[in-house]
Amino acid sequence: MAGWLDGNLVSVVDGIAFGLLLFTIAVGLSLVFGMMDVLNLAHGTLYLGGAYTAYALSDGTLPGLLLALTAGALVGALGGAALTWLTQPLARRGHLDQAVLTLGITFIVADLLAAAFGGEVLPTDPPAPLRGTVDLLGHTYPVYRLVFIAVAACLAVLVHLVFERSSLGALVRATVADRDMVRAQGVDIRKVLYGVFALGAALAAVGGVLGAPILGPGPGVDESVLVLSLVVVVVGGLGSVRGALAGALLIGQVQTLGVALLPQYAPFLLFGTMLAVLVVRPHGLVASAVRT
Helix, strand or coil: CHHHHHHHHHHHHHHHHHHHHHHHHHHHHHHHHHHHCCCCCCHHHHHHHHHHHHHHHCCCCHHHHHHHHHHHHHHHHHHHHHHHHHHHHHCCCCHHHHHHHHHHHHHHHHHHHHHHHCCCCCCCCCCHHHCCEEEECCEEEEHHHHHHHHHHHHHHHHHHHHHHCCHHHHHHHHHHHCHHHHHHCCCCHHHHHHHHHHHHHHHHHHHHHHHCCCCCCCCCHHHHHHHHHHHHHHHHCCCCHHHHHHHHHHHHHHHHHHHHHCHHHHHHHHHHHHHHHHHHCCCCCCCCCCCC
């Protein structure tokens, strides 16, 4: 009984790691969709690009990881700026046109990445100093996952402070609430919109770099990540950093414990959880105070 309980507690820790990985990906999607009203179905491709960047640039050292993080954040930000430019003409045409456009971009980029890196999932090792294991409740547990939990938790706090406690976050919320008033104050609205999209995309790419040793790059990974991110956004609530975190941690536990305890029912548990949350709280676990 004690061994069974300890094993499940280890799965809980795995769920925290997976949930924080989902947060780094989904928070950008939530902010862009909830605050800017842009449905970006290319978001999973940003994670995939970051994961391939980690595979290409990480050389088994901490400086290599830092280089991959820098490159991934830059590529993600540029990708987000490009997506903003492409979706702006469709702003008045509804979500369907946005979905079709960004989905087409996903197929194109995914095919280009598959042509460049091959059609197999590529294992990506963490830096050598973080490849060891530690004893956790009588089980060996990867050091990298514990480090990832700490780094991703710090990232979650930073994103929360930027969007909900800083003057920059206040500007973003004001832009969403009343663009004409903010424009009347002399603020370039386009810079705010481009900045939010670029930051959300950069977070997804950074999640890809950090998450590559956990969920390695390969064909189809972008689709799985996108679906999980959409579930997190729906469960957590649009446009809320705290909602994205709450939804990601919940889905991380449901997915991890579901696979460990009831693998044949894991997909049903995932979408069943989403359905249950929507029945009880139609706007998600944490409704955003600002909606478009």
